[in-house]
Amino acid sequence: MKKVITYVALTFLLSSAGYYLIINSKALGLSPALLMLYLMWCPGISGMATSLIYEKSLSGIGWKPGNLRWLGLGYFLPICYAAVAYGIIWLSGFGGINHDYRFNAFNLIVIGTVINVAFAAGEEIGWRGFMLPQLYKFKSFTASCLITGIVWAVWHFPLIISGIYLAKMPMGSQLLLLVVTVTAMTFSIGWLRLKSGSVWPAVLMHASHNLYIQRLFDPLTTETGPMSKYMTGESGIVLTVIFIGLALVFWSQRGRLPNGRESK
Numbered sequence: 001m002k003k004v005i006t007y008v009a010l011t012f013l014l015s016s017a018g019y020y021l022i023i024n025s026k027a028l029g030l031s032p033a034l035l036m037l038y039l040m041w042c043p044g045i046s047g048m049a050t051s052l053i054y055e056k057s058l059s060g061i062g063w064k065p066g067n068l069r070w071l072g073l074g075y076f077l078p079i080c081y082a083a084v085a086y087g088i089i090w091l092s093g094f095g096g097i098n099h100d101y102r103f104n105a106f107n108l109i110v111i112g113t114v115i116n117v118a119f120a121a122g123e124e125i126g127w128r129g130f131m132l133p134q135l136y137k138f139k140s141f142t143a144s145c146l147i148t149g150i151v152w153a154v155w156h157f158p159l160i161i162s163g164i165y166l167a168k169m170p171m172g173s174q175l176l177l178l179v180v181t182v183t184a185m186t187f188s189i190g191w192l193r194l195k196s197g198s199v200w201p202a203v204l205m206h207a208s209h210n211l212y213i214q215r216l217f218d219p220l221t222t223e224t225g226p227m228s229k230y231m232t233g234e235s236g237i238v239l240t241v242i243f244i245g246l247a248l249v250f251w252s253q254r255g256r257l258p259n260g261r262e263s264k
């Protein structure tokens with residue numbers, strides 16, 4: 001547990017500078033995108049540093065790409081659940097389709113994927129490359145995901161409280177939904193990490209999630225009433241329910257993970 005505590009403390013210590021700079025980027029005349037890149041790499045830098053301190057090696061991060069099917073599932077799963085979620089939103093009338101939104105498919109899929117992988121890798125090297133496997137050495141899959149998910153969610157709090165990130169709904173509702181959504185998502189992304197033995201399916205799932213929800217489905221959606229802000233977005237109620245469902249599916253497959261942990 002000492003390694004995990006060191007990792008979490010180091011992550012929040014490094015991130016504190018990122019929070020301050022991002023929140024005050026306009027006044028300081030700094031690029032928010034570059035600052036966000038720094039912030040998202042704080043977990044990864046902390047994970048690698050903690051690994052070197054205690055294990056004198058980075059081999060436990062899971063650098064090998066692993067089986068292609070887990071990489072493919074990591075990338076395409078967010079596209080599928082986002083399509084289902086926004087299909088429900090559009091068909092139910094909780095959101096409309098923005099017919100004025102235009103995008104370049106090559107820029108979105110190819111360039112967008114490369115950029116989002118560069119950002120998401122920083123987080124995943126820490127959360128799923130280091131923290132989750134460390135917890136899984138002495139805790140169940142359920143406990144490992146719950147702890148990692150809650151810490152991952154709380155790490156976002158300063159950006160939400162400051163209004164930088166996910167500012168559509170009232171703060172209390174947003175914080176609660178974020179904790180539930182991110183913790184539920186950890187079961188699917190964590191299962192892929194442990195099953196594949198590689199951090200890269202987790203990186204691809206995180207990158208694909210950010211890319212297609214933030215750059216495709218959200219801009220394609222318009223608000224149709226007061227409930228829209230609660231239903232849409234990556235921590236809206238619709239996606240939250242879907243993430244809980246996915247969490248139950250992956251949780252039910254925990255016996256297939258290495259060592260058969262929690263198979264009973």
